[in-house]
Amino acid sequence: MGKAKKPALKSLPASWREDMWARAFEPEWRQARPQLLPALAVLWLTGCRPAEIEQGVRMLLRNDLLVIEVSGAKCTDAGGRERGQPKRHYAFKIDADANLALTFLRTLVAQNTVNGTGQRQISHNADYLYNSVVALGRSVFPALRTRVSPYCFRHQVASDLKADPDVLLEDAAKFMGHLCDYSIGKYGHAIHARKGGGRVKALAVQTSRPIKHSPKVDRLARFKIASAKRRDRNEKPS
Template sequence: MSDKPRHSKRYGLSKLDPQWREKIFASLHSQRLKLAVAVLSCSGCRPAELERGVIVRFHNNQLQLGIYGSKVDAQTGRGQPVRLLVVDQSRTWAQFLISELCRHESRHMTIKYDAGGISQRLREKSREIWPRRKTLISGYTYRHFMGKSMKESGETAEKIAVTLGHASDFSQGCYGRSGSGKRSAGQHGILAAGATNPVRHSPKTDRLERFIKPVEKNASSVESVGNCSRFST
């Protein structure tokens, strides 16, 4: 294995301020940017999915996010066309979304932001808040954090795959790494997740788990949010 230092987002998570999401969010003044970052914080969606538009609604006393997958191929079975997440309402960014939804009679809205633009704004904020740090935050940092936190929280591979919009439970190996300290355990905020298609189990996942210390699995079900193919506003 090469001794060359790694600079990927998942390896850089351990170097970030433990409160980096909170500090970034508190520093935002633009309403449009704050809405976009709130969606990233709640869902860990891809920046390209945010660019397409994420539907946010308050339904059945739940804060729900509907995401149309950006990496989907029907012929190869890649990705999830649609996924629906139910998120923890106690988080600062979730409360902000709810307050904005209350301004709309329909209690739903579509939030969009340019994929390249959101990462550029976040990098600028990183330099502003932590001028001496080399590790900069981008849109994908939120996605890697989501994967890491869910792994450290003991969530099932199926629930993680659905949350990230994967068709297979093996793809999540590219997102985040469960650390020995488990600093991010319990911080992901995903209460339930559902997607258009069932998650395929890969034998590679079993081989990978042999090298990972088993943790108690969370009982949250991916079935509890219903049929996501019918998600609409």
């Protein structure tokens, strides 16, 4: 899956999420697929898996703070060992310059407010969501040879996290719902990061399990440093 979706980001314009959002916001799409826009907003903000949206994503809104709770879809492996995060919570601050998806969710969640706290649960069948996003991508980018799927949002979020020098590897793993800080290496590339309104930074992300550090990360870092030094030596004029 990862190998198929990473190249797609290279072919997409910097505003691809905004472009797809604008098309999904049109009356024709909203009437035909009423569940798509809320699910699209969650994909944009969190990069979660379609299976996690199918399980139901819980929203809490109080004043200018939106909390999104995601239940992990990959929490154990075939041998019953721990994998991923059973729960993760994202906190987003909403201001006048808030992202389109964030503003939309605030309006949606605020419709059901009790004692000053808005609540909402968003869900969408995973297969139908996949097909809807692919159809939306074809509508927006008819000349694109690579399909745009929900996992493109996940790879884009990973790319944005990798490119942000202020984001620690542990925090990036939390955002992605991983158990180990090595897993994000399978997602996205820093070179495909988007700047401007497309990037949405969370105030905080909490996970139900602590992030495990993999020695592979240290070995990879040493390899990259050694490779960079070799390139510098080769590039120096003799």
